[in-house]
Amino acid sequence: xxxxSLAPIVTLLQQHRAAISSEWMTEVLRVWMRLYPGLVxxxxxxxxxxxxxxELGKLFSEHSGEAPPDITGNSELGEIARELSSERAKKxxxxxxxxxxxxxxxxxxxxxxxxxxxxxxxxxxxxxRAVDDVLDRLSLLTFxxxxxTRERVIAQQSLSLVELSTPVILLWNNVxxxxxxxxxxxxxxxxxxxxxxESITKxxxxxxxxxxxxxxxxxxxxARHIMKAIDAAQLLGSRIxxxxxxxxxxxxxxxxxxxxxxxxxxxxxxxGLAEALQLVGRRIEFTGGVHK
Amino acid sequence: xxxxxxxxxxxxxxxEAVRTAKLMASELGFARIQAYYIATAxxxxxxxxxxxxxxxxxxxxxxxxxxxxxxxxxxHGPGIADIEKALQxxxxxxxxxxxGLPGVQRLMDEMDINSQPGQGTVxxxxxxx
Numbered sequence: 001x002x003x004x005s006l007a008p009i010v011t012l013l014q015q016h017r018a019a020i021s022s023e024w025m026t027e028v029l030r031v032w033m034r035l036y037p038g039l040v041x042x043x044x045x046x047x048x049x050x051x052x053x054x055e056l057g058k059l060f061s062e063h064s065g066e067a068p069p070d071i072t073g074n075s076e077l078g079e080i081a082r083e084l085s086s087e088r089a090k091k092x093x094x095x096x097x098x099x100x101x102x103x104x105x106x107x108x109x110x111x112x113x114x115x116x117x118x119x120x121x122x123x124x125x126x127x128x129r130a131v132d133d134v135l136d137r138l139s140l141l142t143f144x145x146x147x148x149t150r151e152r153v154i155a156q157q158s159l160s161l162v163e164l165s166t167p168v169i170l171l172w173n174n175v176x177x178x179x180x181x182x183x184x185x186x187x188x189x190x191x192x193x194x195x196x197x198e199s200i201t202k203x204x205x206x207x208x209x210x211x212x213x214x215x216x217x218x219x220x221x222x223a224r225h226i227m228k229a230i231d232a233a234q235l236l237g238s239r240i241x242x243x244x245x246x247x248x249x250x251x252x253x254x255x256x257x258x259x260x261x262x263x264x265x266x267x268x269x270x271x272g273l274a275e276a277l278q279l280v281g282r283r284i285e286f287t288g289g290v291h292k
Numbered sequence: 293x294x295x296x297x298x299x300x301x302x303x304x305x306x307x308e309a310v311r312t313a314k315l316m317a318s319e320l321g322f323a324r325i326q327a328y329y330i331a332t333a334x335x336x337x338x339x340x341x342x343x344x345x346x347x348x349x350x351x352x353x354x355x356x357x358x359x360x361x362x363x364x365x366x367x368h369g370p371g372i373a374d375i376e377k378a379l380q381x382x383x384x385x386x387x388x389x390x391x392g393l394p395g396v397q398r399l400m401d402e403m404d405i406n407s408q409p410g411q412g413t414v415x416x417x418x419x420x421x
Binding site: 183185186187216217218219220221223224246247248249251252255256257258 | 303304306307310314324325328329331332335336339381388389391392394395399
């Protein structure tokens with residue numbers, strides 16, 4: 001095809017880019033400034049909008065033929081859209097407010113096309129369809145980027161949670177404390193077992209207190225994870241004192257038919273500590289303070 | 293809030309299922325210990341969905357005719373070949389402790405299992421207020 005049926009779009013994007021950009025940004029900024037004050041960098045947005053329109057113009061001018069041009073995430077245009085979208089996601093924008101960015105551009109372009117091509121309906125239809133198609137794909141791309149970013153954030157958070165939640169504490173010489181808090185799943189179980197075993201070796205721990213006060217539900221999989229950790233710890237020569245099983249937890253464990261056979265168990269961490277100290281031949285003594 | 297479903301495909305969903313069951317149990321007025329039993333049973337049933345099948349639906353609902361709570365898990369996994377054996381303590385096909393299903397039976401008031409080999413399994417467990 002020698003005459004590009006989408007030429008009017010190219011002309012529009014060349015001659016009226018400033019106007020389109022300004023109309024588009026006015027609308028976007030109006031909404032975003034109200035919803036996310038302080039999170040919007042106006043200059044940056046305007047720069048991005050100009051760059052995006054320039055790339056969009058390039059896309060339409062390099063294109064010839066009836067089928068609308070393709071957009072991939074790797075293209076310059078896709079890159080700009082992804083970057084913008086993932087920035088919004090990081091700043092906590094809602095997906096709908098982020099999608100509005102491309103939708104607003106579509107509205108502005110449509111208005112301009114209708115105004116310039118109202119004399120030639122065939123050309124208008126073709127151009128509108130092409131704009132529709134390209135911007136819809138751009139929309140999908142920004143949406144993908146948004147979700148990807150959010151998912152990365154969530155994955156990061158759960159990683160940091162795992163990091164945070166399995167400390168092994170040296171309570172006294174040769175006495176370790178492993179406080180368990182929250183849901184014990186396979187990943188956490190593996191990690192806490194590794195840490196526990198490392199610490200037992202490092203500190204030559206002869207007694208390890210495992211406190212389960214913070215474990216919300218004691219079911220067979222949690223029990224199995226803890227049993228494995230205990231077995232491994234005992235192989236390294238550490239006695240285990242388990243503390244903090246709630247009365248509900250104790251009754252549930254018996255109903256399930258689970259017993260921790262080789263384990264000393266105490267209701268509270270206090271009683272468990274006393275037991276542990278006794279096992280290493282020590283005790284806590286009153287030395288004459290104000291409180292008795 | 294008469295019925296809540298959670299699709300269970302992995303461990304994070306189990307935690308969600310347990311939370312919903314616990315919440316509904318306490319909202320219905322179950323005592324602490326009963327709510328704990330229900331939560332544990334929910335955990336066993338939900339975990340079975342991804343251990344034995346590729347995942348499945350977990351539902352907790354309030355019973356009204358006779359006040360109570362019902363847990364229903366549905367999967368399209370391999371089914372249970374021998375239900376009687378599955379209800380024996382210490383029997384497991386997945387390297388577990390083998391006290392999941394028999395445990396649920398003891399934690400809840402009623403339990404029935406409907407399983408077709410190759411088609412899937414439905415387990416219903418009820419506890420009365």
